[in-house]
Amino acid sequence: MSSELFSPLPLRSGQVLPNRIAKAAMEENMAGDGQLPDQELLSLYRRWASGGTGLLITGNVMVHAEALTGPGGVVLDEHAPLKPFTQWAKAGKSGGGAIWMQINHPGRQIQADMPGVVWGPSDVGVSLGRHSSRFGRPVAMTAEQIKATVTRYAVTARRAEEAGFDGVEIHAAHGYLLSQFLSPLVNKRTDAWGGSLENRSRMLLDIVRAVRAGVSPSFAVAVKLNSADFQRGGFDADDARQVIEMLAPLGVDLVELSGGSYESPAMSGRPADSRTQAREAYFLDLARDLVKTSPLPLMLTGGITRRETAEKVLDSGVAIIGMGTALAVTPDLPDRWSDGREADHRLRPVTWSDKALASAAGMAQVRHQMRRIARDRRITPNTHPAVALISELRKQRRALRGYRTWLAKTQASAGK
Numbered sequence: 001m002s003s004e005l006f007s008p009l010p011l012r013s014g015q016v017l018p019n020r021i022a023k024a025a026m027e028e029n030m031a032g033d034g035q036l037p038d039q040e041l042l043s044l045y046r047r048w049a050s051g052g053t054g055l056l057i058t059g060n061v062m063v064h065a066e067a068l069t070g071p072g073g074v075v076l077d078e079h080a081p082l083k084p085f086t087q088w089a090k091a092g093k094s095g096g097g098a099i100w101m102q103i104n105h106p107g108r109q110i111q112a113d114m115p116g117v118v119w120g121p122s123d124v125g126v127s128l129g130r131h132s133s134r135f136g137r138p139v140a141m142t143a144e145q146i147k148a149t150v151t152r153y154a155v156t157a158r159r160a161e162e163a164g165f166d167g168v169e170i171h172a173a174h175g176y177l178l179s180q181f182l183s184p185l186v187n188k189r190t191d192a193w194g195g196s197l198e199n200r201s202r203m204l205l206d207i208v209r210a211v212r213a214g215v216s217p218s219f220a221v222a223v224k225l226n227s228a229d230f231q232r233g234g235f236d237a238d239d240a241r242q243v244i245e246m247l248a249p250l251g252v253d254l255v256e257l258s259g260g261s262y263e264s265p266a267m268s269g270r271p272a273d274s275r276t277q278a279r280e281a282y283f284l285d286l287a288r289d290l291v292k293t294s295p296l297p298l299m300l301t302g303g304i305t306r307r308e309t310a311e312k313v314l315d316s317g318v319a320i321i322g323m324g325t326a327l328a329v330t331p332d333l334p335d336r337w338s339d340g341r342e343a344d345h346r347l348r349p350v351t352w353s354d355k356a357l358a359s360a361a362g363m364a365q366v367r368h369q370m371r372r373i374a375r376d377r378r379i380t381p382n383t384h385p386a387v388a389l390i391s392e393l394r395k396q397r398r399a400l401r402g403y404r405t406w407l408a409k410t411q412a413s414a415g416k
Helices: 039-049 083-092 129-134 143-163 177-182 202-214 237-250 284-293 307-315 325-329 333-338 355-374 385-413
Strands: 021-023 055-057 098-104 167-172 220-226 254-258 298-301 320-323
Touching: 039 055, 039 083, 039 355, 083 098, 083 143, 098 143, 098 220, 129 355, 143 167, 143 202, 167 177, 167 202, 177 202, 202 220, 202 237, 220 237, 237 254, 237 284, 254 284, 284 298, 284 307, 307 320, 320 325, 325 355, 355 385
Parallel strands: 021 055, 021 320, 055 098, 098 167, 167 220, 220 254, 254 298, 298 320
Antiparallel strands: none
């Protein structure tokens, strides 16, 4: 087995991660007033920072105030006050590891009851059968909107560095905007941003260039990419290989591999096409193939819960392992591994046949535990998925009222 789990990882930016264990991004939906990080979020990250993780990657931070994945999302744009983010960065680094901010735009994956905009590469809506009406109908972005969005990513990255974060991760996976541009199932454009893989990758590559140009050389820039969309005819492993090669000359430090989208939630172990049913390290087989040709270090996320599995992933050539749910249940899991121990608990499995509903309930379970960690309460891994989902929906309704009020004030002050 590999002995590298607790060895440092030097990156091309000059940054050195203290070990090969990362907390992967999980959407906390815990923004406070003004869509800003508050004390609960800081408390959560202090707890993770003290648990031995070498890298913390935040839940996705929105680059566009009018486009949020959920009403409790954090927004860092040109108008956001920087002090709460400075405090967040300090909390994340309090244990000696690094903290990167994941930056994102949801594109078409926006709830129908959310205010703001629903954009996509094309006007292809989210297809979830009887759940499709939960999402807004997207409009195809104009060239001007695409260019403005590229700028938004660069602004958020620059401000993240100003706040004290060690890097950013550009989210191009899980069916969000950049993943939508990469997917031939969603991107039906016939202009410079559609058609060939080179064109479908253009927005991502433009964003990487703009971000890298706007931050210092020592600031890390990573990309989260689907190893595959797990939908027939969608973005696949060969596409991922080519995109990684395109990213290599642009100053990218690391590519995190995941998979799936709302339509095919492979990231939670529930792909639509059943090509991966692994109970741990969902995307390891795909990663083994990609690591053979990748010019960049790779991080693998999805279903890793045990040290044996983590070491198996590193033995495949992957540079760093990412964990989400496991750290929402056991925030000190890296320290436990170092002491030869494993987690005491796992979340109650969601066995519902409706994959979309099961995925939502699974995410609600994770958020329930994160909130308990933030409030210094004991973990309750046996919370019933239905109870967690109902509680989450109530919290989202309250958050939606707050977001609507805040966005209306923001738009009024901007003269919209």
